[in-house]
Amino acid sequence: MQDLVSVVTLGSVYLLFALGMSITWGTIDILNFAHGSVFMFSAFSASLVLEQTTLGLVPVLLIGVAVGALLSVLIQVLAFEQILRRAKDRRSAEMQILIGGIGVAIIPLAIAQHHTQSNPFGLNASSFTVESLSLGGLRVTNIQVLTVVLALALWAAAAVWLQRSRQGLALRAIGVDAQTAALMGVDRRRLALVTMAVSGAMAGLSGVLFTYSLGAITAESGDTLLVKAFACIILGGVGSMLGVAFGAYLLAAAEVVILTQTNGSWVEAVSFGLIFLVLLVRPAGVFGRKEVRRT
């Protein structure tokens, strides 16, 4: 049963992180490879602030959210918009955005590495402390509960936003057919900025929560998480909200099983192997819409 707690909390971290990536990829067609960098840098910024002053949980979370959103918008304006403006077709744009994301991600990483000398950093200076609770015989920490609640709440909110609101409708229209969306008078640029901000905020939030629950992370933590998030997204199917949640918890479950059954060093291979398997067996994912792609 204790394993189930691990699955749910780990899955929630993956969900929160992958959610932001899924939204930008599924709607504005941006697979943001700087997402891991944003995740890490938000937590890093919070730890910097905490070096100066002591803050409670909520202000620290807000710092993470604000830094994440700001950084993502910055990346969108300075990098992705520039690339899209110059790219000659969708195929080359896709490629350049991936490479541009990898390039941009170096900058926050370099700053954090420089400052921490590549040592792990944490949020211990916060006045909030992680405490263990006992719920019906299960040990959980307060931060685990918070992570699960926030992940599910934000996931539901994002799903409703995409499903119901005007902006969400417009975004889905872009995701399905960019040209038609443009004809419908959708302001692509503004929507893309909003989407990137939301996505970045989620990355920042998950960065702070993840750092709290692990105690400390390193500057490089974002890279592995990036590939795991990709695994979650394609497992469920690009663009599917149900799919990304399914992918996140399935990946977490698989990892926990491997962790408990072996000595643990194979855990990282699970997500990579899953990516392979899904791409070969069912490239559209479990819940994905069928996509017609040119060879």
Added chain:
Amino acid sequence: MSTSVPQTGTSGPPGPAGTTPVLELRDVAVHFGGVKAVDGISLQLESGLIYGIIGPNGSGKSTLIAAVTRLTPLTRGELLLDGRPVHDVAASRLAGLGVARTFQTVRLLPDLTVRANVQIGADARSGDEAQQRRGPAGWLRPRAASPAVAEAVARTRLEGFEDHYPSELSYGTQRRVEIARAIAMGPRLLLLDEPTAGMNQTERAEISALMRSMRTDGLCQLLVEHDVQMMIDTCDYVFAMNSGRLIAQGAPADVVQDPAVQEAYLGRKWRDHARSE
């Protein structure tokens, strides 16, 4: 369904008895899901003649070309090239069998010069003399263009443009490079998908003259075109398509006056007209 198609079983103009057609289609169909883009077309093309296909937009002309060039899989039917079934071979093998085509849109490589773009066509020739003459160390002298390129460039009147890049040329000229590339392949069957779109009247006349000059080499050409005058001036025989089927065929001037053809174009227009109101 119009009854303009002769009911004699075979279609196509009378060729010399006993010769094998360059291209034969037997009941070719291409369906996309429920959409019958091409639905049971049979025809024969003889060497040394120019054929045309007309039909309103969406009538299946381009799908037919894609099917003949194996870029789109057939739902049913047979393709025979010089009597040999080719409906199962890979698209890339057709070039070696003498099939060349141009595309509806300009598809030149932007980073290559006109000469190199045309050379891509000559590269597809199995026994390109220039390649053989240059021998195993030929790659050391990449600039030596083959005679096939020089001839294609001359025929399309592109002399002086060999070192230009496509982006420097006018749209009509870019289309000539496309045609030159196809000619450089030394084909037996040349498929031209709206080759003169975007050209002015003089340029069209030039392309028409070029096509007619190539008939003497025994080349079989299939032209998809909207310009009726170009069709009448150029083609020996015309097929009219609508909704994936052949609705008429014969001498160009007769086909354009055919009531079924008029109906296909104007009926469609009328329906569109009615719907938009």
Added chain:
Amino acid sequence: MSDFFSSNLVLVQSTLSGLILALSIQVPLRMGVFSFAGAGSYGIGAYAAGILVLRYEFGALTAIALTVVGTAVIGFLLGAVISKLNGLYLAMATVAFDLIISVVAINGGELTGASTGLFGILTDFTMTQMVALTVAALALVAMSEVGRLGRRVDTVRDDPELAASMGINVRRYRLAAFVVSGALGGLAGAMNVLVRSTVGPLDIGFGLIVLALTMIIVGGSRSWKGALIGAVIFTWLPDLLTVIGEWQELVYGVIVAIAAILLPRGIYGVLQDGWRWAQRTRRDRRAAARGGPVVDDDGGLRPQEDEAAVLAAQAADQPHRELDQLSSRPQGAS
């Protein structure tokens, strides 16, 4: 010269292995195959050569030869499985492949030295051999950029459908990209481990992809010359940047980001454009002196009109008309 050479030996060695690594990712990219599998092949190559030398006492050249053949075969198998995927999906599958190699290295137990890696891989591998192997690999890659093969590679990348119509077996070329990438990655990894005498799991992670991409993006993605420029810059720059001091990582990052965003074809692409522009100016001046081609409405060039065709067009005296204009009946409300 030899003084410079010996005092900078480590940097020269890094440049050479870095260059081959960059090529292992550039070659597939140049064919439009978005594969990062070269980094994984580098990892396999480094470990395989190390193990062959350390555990089975093979000579340097034999170990390298076996490794390269092995990684080429692995490249072929990988390609056969995933070359049908497209764009991002292919890219991520190959990233996953690279990372799996790292995990395998950590879990290899005694064979791979687990998380500490392999040490003391000492051989008779000389600098001359390394230079010779690098030049040979470079020459083979350079051959694929000129003449008929070069044009075919360009066509496969820019327009696979056109390539098929031009008699090019696109699938075969894509598969070849995986094989060549595997062989080059294996070569780079093997050479590097033999001159460094050590390899660990941290040497073959995600950072390898970033390093290779960095070289290609900044140097130029369409030619081995670009990879060479990139390899030289990014092995020597950190050394020169010590002047800038502790912020070298950041400067590095900014350079890459700017190149990725503003110069998608890299420094070599800029040089190429400059050269083309100069050539064009010279040619246009000559053409203008001769009374050259006509500038069309769209600003592009076209040949002067053929008199016979002009006469023919006039004689026909028929305006351009489409079949749906044949009738005088009113037309659609378009």
